[in-house]
Amino acid sequence: MGALAEVSATDGGAGGRPADRHGLRSGPGRLLVTLYAIFTVGAASRSLYQLSTRFDEAPLAYLLSAGAALVYALITVVLVRGGERARRLGLAACAVELAGVLVVGTWTVLDPSAFPDSTVWSTYGMGYLFLPLVLPVVGLFWLRAGGARPAVPRD
């Protein structure tokens, strides 16, 4: 991880002191990036397995899981890399994620028959302690704040 940070600190991009670039994944960001990484691995392996073994059973659910995995992966990368452009991309991805949880959650409540098998976003992520609903909200706040810690002096 350390090496990755050095690389991202030197490649260009809009606005940023090195401190900002590290900010997204330090402090609370450390926990947030870990949770996103866990959800990425979980959703990706689950959907890969389901798509490859029983796609026909619940194609919609499995494709949605795969889509969710991609969004989680994107946000994980954004948080690790940091920087202003990544931050904006992350905000958009978190908004998509939140919309996804709300739409799919509502959909599964109203029409359970459309989803013979569950996804990470079913019933607003109830099977995952509602973390799929909590994560994008926390992520949006974290990214809005720029991940900057008050301890880091700003000039």
Add this chain to the structure above:
Amino acid sequence: MLTPLTIAVAAAAVLLGVWCAVAALRDQSAKDWHYAAMAVVTLLTVVQLVVGIVMLAGGDRPAGDSTAVFVSYLVSVTACVPVVGMVALGERSRWGPATVAAGAFLLAILELRLHDVWGGGVG
């Protein structure tokens, strides 16, 4: 899959999680003793990995057609605590132990799932 061992790993994981959560709530960073505890939990998961592999090699199979799922859970279980431990290493604030706590609780959940998969719960 050896139920007592699964319970032991899950219980150890919950203890580790609670301990680290308490440290995070008290605004402390992860100390050497936390890392010692992580090593103990990791050792238990390695034992479980070996036992699982030996059982598979001996011809035992999880219920249904879920060997691949079982193996992936087994590997995730072993990797879980070392990974969050490494993530926490560079963090000198309360968020280090908070991250470890999240990983430890995840491990406890993974143990439940591992047990389900071996016994024929849904993959």
